[in-house]
Amino acid sequence: MTATADSHHQTAPEWPRLIWVGLITTMLLFGAFHLYAIAQPLFGAILLALAAGFAIIFGANRFYGARFIFPGIAAVLIFIAFPVIYTIYIGFTNYSSFNLLTYERTVEVLTSRGSVDPATEQPFAVARDGNGYRIWLPDSGLLSETVKLDGEQSVSLSPADEPAELLARRDAIGLRSGLQVLTLTTPEGVIIQNAGLRTFATVTPDYVQISPNILTKSDGTILTADHAKGFFIDAAGEQVPPGWRVNIGWSNFERVFQSEGIRRPMVRIFIWTFIFATASVVLTFALGLTLAVILQWPHLRLKAAYRILLILPYAVPAFISILVFKGLFNQNFGEINLILEALFGIRPNWFTDGNLARAMILVVNTWLGYPYMMLLAMGFLQGVPEDHKKAAALEGAGALRVFFTITLPQIIPPFLPLLIASFAFNFNNMVLIFLLTRGLPDIPGTVIPAGETDILASFTYRLAFDNAGQQFGLAGAITLLIFFVVAVISYANFVAMRRAAQRQTGR
């Protein structure tokens, strides 16, 4: 409050700072240009905006105050806000393993394909010659001119004797990238190319680009670029892979809401996500609060020891404890089933039965989460005035009644924002689902990978990154739906926190 942006006294010379600002801005601009050059104009624009913001805020003295928050705001905008918006954008595209590339790369891939003429195929060997290499074709007795093999090159062949020393096959394979772009011309004028690790042959390109949007196939078929679908199609409408990324409007959302094979599992996953998050919060809160109340009891000894042992599950890295549980619950040789079989003669199918898997997830998550709630509850319980409780006890209220009428109402309001945050955390608690069950067992009869224990976040992760066709577009569309839910939770938390803060200052 005291220091204002314009009242500071600049004593150090200006120029070292300006040089630094200039240097960094230049670097950022170079990066932006490079991104634009490789057909990523969007990322280029982001970097350009970053460079401009940086130059203005650190260059002009007017924005002295803003310099302090620039790094934080830039980090949040670039690494949270932009990915969120970009995910939504991807939801409107057909980005997937079938439509992975940009249009330019797709054309490149198609035109670089070729068919090998078996009649001309012959083995080759490489001989070193000074700084360069010569290609030796033993079947036709031809030797090439010396060539450097460091880029696209074309040399001619002439009859010669076999070179004295030929490179070992392994060394020749090491030169592959240079060999692949080399074309050789025989004395008869036939052009031959590298056609695999061991041979050279006449290679006719499968596709030739004759205009920006039209390719001709070697058999004469004409392919036109369909920029609505992101594929080249022939006259019959048949698509030729690979495709490229295009904007497909609301198609992904239509699929989500109209395709029975997607909608049905998604509704189930949606309901389970809510049940999971709610149950996790309720269970951890109830258990944590109970333990905190017991630890708070003045007559209890060994409190410090109990406390440290009770928070151990919170202290151990979650990814380790989740994997430990995965092993312990293992159906065939996990220790939990061994004990259950010895005691009761049962071996529950923790991983193949949907309901048992869900129960297991809740048990593990309660184990992971109760210490956090306990620690928070211990803090808040100290804030409850002792004389309120005493007064109630004097009126004849039992311990339980005192707890529910005096203690609980006083700790719930400050606890609420933290409970909502915990709900939001569990709503997207992908690590737990992913490391424990990976969403399995699968829901039968779906067209996409969807499991009985999947929550929305793990479901989209599997759509995008498991071997299910990398459906980034569809995953983006579903993520947008999750964003809506998270936005509501986030706003609720905001309101709850405002109230808690007001209550605190009002008291």
Place this chain on the structure above:
Amino acid sequence: MIVERPRDLFIKKCAAHGFMLIFLALILFPFFMVLSISFREGNFSVGSLIPQNPTLEHWYLAFGFDYTRADGTVVEPPYPVMLWMWNSIKIGLIAGLGVLAIATISAYAFSRIRIKGKGAMLDGLFLIQMFPTTLALVAIYAIFDALGEVSPMLGLNSHFALILIYLAGVTLHIWTIKGYFDSIDTALDKAAAIDGATPWQTFRFIFLPLAVPIMSVVFVLAFIGFINDYPIASVLIRSESQMTLAVGSRLYLNEFKYLWGDFAAAAILSGLPITIVFLIAQRYLVSGLSDGAVKG
């Protein structure tokens, strides 16, 4: 609570201790099991809590040494646990320091410097921090896939890229440190301003030294958060030598190559240091958690 008969009190005490002990036995069961499993022979074998033929095989492998069994066969470590640990610690330290620097400076500005639209920015930060980075994984993958064409250092499979994206975790920490700065008496910076200090000098020479305790808490929190991250690292890091502990550990319990015993030893080895750091820090950490959340 007020006056209790000694007999009732005694029964209550017994009940409380009894409950605690049974509960602790249940809760700590996984830890005892893992300890026992790490000394058992083989990767599938079953046995009692105290192994009959204790072996150090899994521990040798976890430390990255070959182990020679009694019958002369040499077992090689299945995965480079120590390398993963080093990767995790390296990434956690650098990203933690980065987050700490950004969060401290931003928190100071939000607490003391008059900037237009500060209130709106703070509210925006609060709303935005509820969106976990894990939700934007598809975009993050696409972004770094594209950036990799500019420089492999920025692309997939790079630690630098992972550290960059971890910097997004500053929001919550800005709030925590800001809460602390808000509690510092404004007389201090007024005095500094009268003596002619620029806001930067006030920050550097007055606030920074005062903030060391809260900064260490934030650093430990951020560090542990990064070590524990699985989703982002699993999307960005693909090759075994670049993996962090969280991504790599999963390989042990693959359905086709189930290394239960090796995992147990590796889990204790890698989990123990983090657990100890956490237990030392937790006392300060809890007050930071609840304060930072409630202070407006």
